[in-house]
Amino acid sequence: MNIPQGKNIYFASDNHLGAPTxxxxxxxxxxxVAWLDEIKQDAAAIFLIGDLFDFWFEYKTVVPKGFTRILGKLAEISDSGIPIYFFVGNHDLWMDGYFEEELNIPVYHEPQEFIFNDTTFFIGHGDGLGPGDKGYKRMKKVFTNPFSKWLFRWLHPDLGVKLAQYLSVKNKLISGDEDAAFLGEDKEWLVQYSKRKLEDKHRDYFVFGHRHLPMEIDLGNNAKYINLGDWINYYTYGIFDGKEMHLKTY
Structure with missing residues (x-):
């Protein structure tokens, strides 16, 4: 994508809408929604990098109740011709066609590479990447298994959604102590993951969410790791003006 002069690409993640209530x-x-309404004036594209919802599961003919304001604004922006790209997170990984069919928004379940103005971006939510966290990686395989999803669909939505929302809030993935402080580059596993990816191919920016902590880290060789923070405590977002990307606070 070539970004027209005066236009920007915006990035945001980890809203966890619906939590704790x-x-x-x-x-x-x-x-x-107010932020989206402002940036649509000069947005060349918008990237939502996971966990927009604290829980989302698509039954065959049912989606979770609520979120009218955000879904309506996304529909308006998409209908206006501004492309929106959605990456599932660990809280809303059960996307199954609704965003594509109703909002014309492509949904990605794995990290993707994009090129804007000859600048290469590696983009993903970030869960399950890098060394360690083997327990979560095993759990994710269970959650994404087609048979597991088929079993869950047999629960009535009133029961299934309520149970999932309770467990989602209880597991402290929104504001756990592990997300409160920078651990150092050697312990930030997404930084380590990005450095390993650079051994295979150069990318200018590695953009992730999931960590809930705004970070901009120089990886060397003109590469940078950026974590977008969240819209719970920080209200931070990324903006790429065609030349450089930075974090800002709304």
Missing amino acids: KEASRPREQKF
Whole structure:
């Protein structure tokens, strides 16, 4: 994609809408919709890098109730011709066609590479990447297994969604202590993952979410790791103006 002069590409992640309750998350949803309404004026594209919802599961004919404001704004922006790209996170990984069919938004389940103005981006939510975290990686295989999803669909949505929302909030993935502080480059596993990817091929930017902590780290050789933070505590987002990418706060 060539970015027209005066246009930008925007990145955001980890809104966790619906948590800890729909009522408590409503102001955050309204704030994010206001941000989308502002950036649509000069957006060449928008990337949502996972965990937009604290829980999302698509039954064959049912999706979770609520989120009218955010879904309506995404539909408006998409219909206006501004491309939106959605990457599933570990809380909303059960996307299964709804965004593509209703909003014309492509959904990615694995990291992808994009080139903007000859600048290469490696983009993904970030869960399950890099060394360690073997317990989560095993759990993710269970959650994404077609048979597991088929079994879950047999639960009535009123029961299935309520149970999943309870477990999602209880597991402290929104604001656990492990997300509160920078661990150092040698312990930040997404930094280590990015450095290993550079051994195979150069990329200018590695852009992830999941960590909930805004970070910009120089990887050497004109490469940079960026974690987008979240829209719970930091309200940070990434912006690429065609030449450089930086984090900003809304």
